[in-house]
Amino acid sequence: MEFKDFSLFINQTKVARFAEELAAGKIMATICKKCRKKYYPPRADCSGCMGSEMEWKPLRGEGSLVTFTKIYVPPDHFAVQQPLMPFSSIQFEPCPIGIIEVEEGLRVMGWIPKVDLKKIRVGMKMKASPQILPNGKVTIILEPI
Numbered sequence: 001m002e003f004k005d006f007s008l009f010i011n012q013t014k015v016a017r018f019a020e021e022l023a024a025g026k027i028m029a030t031i032c033k034k035c036r037k038k039y040y041p042p043r044a045d046c047s048g049c050m051g052s053e054m055e056w057k058p059l060r061g062e063g064s065l066v067t068f069t070k071i072y073v074p075p076d077h078f079a080v081q082q083p084l085m086p087f088s089s090i091q092f093e094p095c096p097i098g099i100i101e102v103e104e105g106l107r108v109m110g111w112i113p114k115v116d117l118k119k120i121r122v123g124m125k126m127k128a129s130p131q132i133l134p135n136g137k138v139t140i141i142l143e144p145i
């Protein structure tokens with residue numbers, strides 16, 4: 001299997017629901033029913049108690065920016081399609097990417113396509129939302145709130 005085919009197999013995992021819910025507009029986490037440990041991205045098995053009974057919960061997706069950077073080389077699965085970067089009509093146009101900590105204490109990573117890098121600050125309030133790209137793939141974007 002070549003790496004470029006990897007995304008074709010993602011929906012066959014035990015957490016396939018994550019991709020389905022994302023496409024429907026929800027960012028989901030899982031919570032262990034036994035020890036209440038929370039997971040984002042969702043996990044089907046708990047590393048805390050080794051249990052496999054998980055409950056699914058949508059995240060509100062609002063939180064504070066923990067860190068950010070600018071991506072100069074697109075991830076491989078974005079490089080297959082044109083344009084090469086999401087939200088860009090120019091190949092290899094750098095795009096900011098960040099991680100927010102949401103109310104549940106979980107951290108969510110996403111693209112920051114609508115904010116100039118110079119205006120992005122650690123601690124700023126942002127909301128994570130699923131976004132469907134022109135090629136039909138789903139990603140997560142972060143926007144100031």
Ligand SMILES: [Zn+2]
Pocket residue numbers: 032033034035036037046047048049050051
């Ligand atoms: Zn557990």
